[in-house]
Amino acid sequence: MLYQAYQLQSDLMSPLRLMAQAVGSAFMVPGTERTVLRQMAAAGEVFSRLRLTHSRPAYGIEAVxxxxxxxxxxxxxxxxxxxxxxxxxxxxxxxxxxxxxxxxxxxxxxxxxxxxxxxxxxxxxxxxxxxxxxxxxxxxxxxxxxxxxxxxxxxxxxxxxxxxxxxxxxxxxxxxxxxxxxxxxxxxxxxxxxxxxxxxxxxxxxxxxxxxxxxxxxATSKPIEWFEKNLISHVPLPHRGFMRRVYPGFVQLSAFMSMNLERHQQSFEHLYQHILEGRLDEADTIKTFYEEYLAVNDxxxxxxxxxxxxxxxxxxxxxxxxxxxxxxxxxxxxxxxxxxxxxxxxxxxxxxxxxxxxxxxxxxxxxxxxxxxxxxxxxxxxxxxxxxxxxxxxxxxxxxxxxxxx
Structure with missing residues (x-):
């Protein structure tokens, strides 16, 4: 049920994230620093980034x-x-x-x-x-x-x-x-x-x-049966691996993020401020990190x-x-x-x-x-x-x- 609940929540939130992404792009107008439009753009961008993806990002190594x-x-x-x-x-x-x-x-x-x-x-x-x-x-x-x-x-x-x-x-x-x-x-x-x-x-x-x-x-605080009962889920539809038993990547990521939750909260606050103040290079650094970090693999x-x-x-x-x-x-x-x-x-x-x-x-x-x-x-x-x-x-x-x- 855990994976099914996650999939339902993801499906329901998808239209809102697309809308936020569109707002972020539409209102990112040059010369609008610290205006209401820039605030809307920053908020939309941050909200659209607060999502997990499930496909491998590109390595992006074109030359050395x-x-x-x-x-x-x-x-x-x-x-x-x-x-x-x-x-x-x-x-x-x-x-x-x-x-x-x-x-x-x-x-x-x-x-x-x-x-x-x-x-x-x-x-x-x-x-x-x-x-x-x-x-x-x-x-x-x-x-x-x-x-x-x-x-x-x-x-x-x-x-x-x-x-x-x-x-x-x-x-x-x-x-x-x-x-x-x-x-x-x-x-x-x-x-x-x-x-x-x-x-x-x-x-x-x-x-x-x-x-x-x-x-x-x-890892040693619980018997292995506890891990199997509480952390293993079946892949839901519409994914190709339907009914495969997996340890979901979003569960692993949640555990990692909870260990440094305050640091991640600060990162997204900084992302908002950087966009608001027009410091887009610094914002891009944070976005690049989280594009990788929030890409999860079951x-x-x-x-x-x-x-x-x-x-x-x-x-x-x-x-x-x-x-x-x-x-x-x-x-x-x-x-x-x-x-x-x-x-x-x-x-x-x-x-x-x-x-x-x-x-x-x-x-x-x-x-x-x-x-x-x-x-x-x-x-x-x-x-x-x-x-x-x-x-x-x-x-x-x-x-x-x-x-x-x-």
Whole structure:
């Protein structure tokens, strides 16, 4: 009933939001600062922005600067599966660039789209041939495609690595760190040529027993049956995934926003003031952020519940009990893959100690192939976006990848 109620409310509010959008556009007249018309325009714009969307925003990466050269980028679908696409950010061959190491960027499946890593992609493109796991919205996946659980996430990652081919480097951000390490271990145990040459784990919940955060405590505060009963809904009509069981993205977003509700309220107040005062560049910055933040992605119920239970409640990977299709995942099988772990000093989602735990699990990797970096002064999102990501973290990621090429 939860999703049905949300859909009804969304349908009822849609005409009002369209009207507010029209008012905002019609009354945004130059030279009307602080007049009644500008106030109406600002109010209409803010109201029309207070809405969720359910389609992936565009990555918008048309070109990147590489040295003195600006190189055009084309998004290409490299491989498509029901729940996700392997997306390739291909550089213009006419640029004549030397061959760059391929990198698979594993994006979270946690209520937002992979475009949340847009800046991560843009930065990596300077020195690498970049692919990303572009997860589909589960409400748009027909029921006939079956379920999608943690095993499927791991399987997709292995299939994507095999599609790209030998010599690929795997970079996982946040939630997929567990699946990325599992996929690497399984491929290594099989001596598969597609096992990644290097593995970078950034701010991920490898061992949530360490330094638990509020997110971790919430996950352990209720039995898994409570999560299934209270947070899982069926997709309503008219969506393609009608009757699929999902963890709705709007529920996840509500939880995130409630943690910093005052900050979000202030952002929309600032948006109103910026429009009212004609400071449109500042207004556009806020609008751009919320276009991404309010684009929500439903999770398949199986994946969500298995992640909560196996990653956050029973810590299966950390205690040696994670299984893939009945087969135990053994991180000690990883031998030839270089390992870099990255954590943020102020991360209140994956705290210090949770990601570096992978270093002990991968006990067969030689010490000279292991590196760990703690970035001072950044929270969770600062690990993979922002100034310190670009200036301090990325150079270490790049150096770890390139050092493993020899």
């Amino acid at each position: 600067q590489i040295g003195e050269q600006r190189v055009a980028i084309t998004e290409r679908v490299a491989h498509t599966l029901p729940f996700g696409t392997l997306l390739h950010f291909a550089k213009d061959p006419a640029a004549g660039l030397p061959t760059q190491p391929p990198v698979l960027l594993a994006a979270p499946l946690s209520g937002h789209f992979a475009t949340l890593l847009r800046e991560t992609v843009r930065t990596l493109l300077q020195d690498h041939d970049v692919y990303i796991t572009d997860w589909h919205n589960a409400r748009d996946v027909a029921l006939r495609e079956g379920a999608f659980g943690l095993d499927d996430y791991i399987r997709y990652m292995m299939l994507f690595l095999q599609h790209i081919g030998p010599g690929t480097h795997l970079v996982a951000v946040c939630q997929p760190c567990v699946a990325a390490l599992a996929a690497t271990a399984l491929l290594a145990e099989d001596d598969d040529p597609a096992q990644p040459r290097s593995l970078t784990l950034m701010a991920g919940p490898v061992d949530c027993r360490v330094n638990p955060t509020e997110v971790n405590r919430l 999770l398949p119920a199986e994946f969500y519940l298995e992640t909560v239970e196996k990653v956050f409640q029973t810590y299966d990977l950390a205690v040696g009990q994670l299984h893939y299709q009945g087969r135990r995942v053994n991180p000690a099988a990883v031998r030839r893959t270089a390992l870099l772990t990255v954590e943020g000093e102020r991360d209140d989602i994956c705290a210090i100690g949770q990601t570096v735990a992978a270093q002990d699990l991968c006990k067969s990797v030689r010490p000279y192939l292991k590196n760990h970096h703690v970035q001072t002064g950044v929270g969770h999102y600062g690990v993979f976006s922002g100034r310190k990501w670009n200036q301090q973290i990325y150079p270490r990621v790049r150096d770890s990848i390139h050092a493993s090429l020899g």
